[in-house]
Amino acid sequence: MSSPDLRLWITGPLALLALGLALLSQPPAQAAGTAAAADPVKGQAVYMANCMACHGAAADGNGPAAAALKPRPTNFSSAAWWEGKDDARVRSAIKSGKPGTAMMPFSQLSNDDLTHLVAFLRTKIKP
Numbered sequence: 286m287s288s289p290d291l292r293l294w295i296t297g298p299l300a301l302l303a304l305g306l307a308l309l310s311q312p313p314a315q316a317a318g319t320a321a322a323a324d325p326v327k328g329q330a331v332y333m334a335n336c337m338a339c340h341g342a343a344a345d346g347n348g349p350a351a352a353a354l355k356p357r358p359t360n361f362s363s364a365a366w367w368e369g370k371d372d373a374r375v376r377s378a379i380k381s382g383k384p385g386t387a388m389m390p391f392s393q394l395s396n397d398d399l400t401h402l403v404a405f406l407r408t409k410i411k412p
């Protein structure tokens with residue numbers, strides 16, 4: 286057997302194996318318009334990049350910038366704050382911001398980001 290043939294015998298199956306593994310590791314395709322399942326871990330990444338400076342790493346309203354703000358950033362670990370607020374209300378507060386406060390509108394966040402963010406914030410509620 287000449288060596289080019291041998292190489293084909295080895296690389297052929299290896300390439301197929303790699304392709305199979307790549308296909309297997311793909312997340313399931315999501316139908317267009319379907320909302321992503323809430324993922325607090327993804328929400329935490331969005332939070333750390335956009336919200337932590339004010340609301341704090343523990344989401345308790347004590348970020349590095351909080352001391353200079355009036356009113357102070359919301360403390361999401363407070364169960365009392367969440368009372369009577371559903372996800373839709375909190376999402377729209379994030380998207381629209383709060384006039385008269387440092388809470389700016391985050392209209393650039395996708396609906397999926399908002400879903401993940403609210404799921405993350407809920408993990409911070411202290412019983």
Ligand code: HEC
Pocket residue numbers: 331332335336337338339340350354355356357358359375378379383386387388389391402
């Ligand atoms: C520049 C500082 C700052 C940043 C950055 C910031 N916030 Fe705020 N946030 C505030 C302040 C100040 C308030 C007002 C608190 C109040 O009115 O008592 C607030 C209020 C809120 C509220 C409550 C709004 C309401 O109607 O009472 C939510 C929800 C919120 N922030 C979520 C977020 C999320 C999520 C992010 C990141 C995407 C974020 N904030 C980024 C400062 C900030």
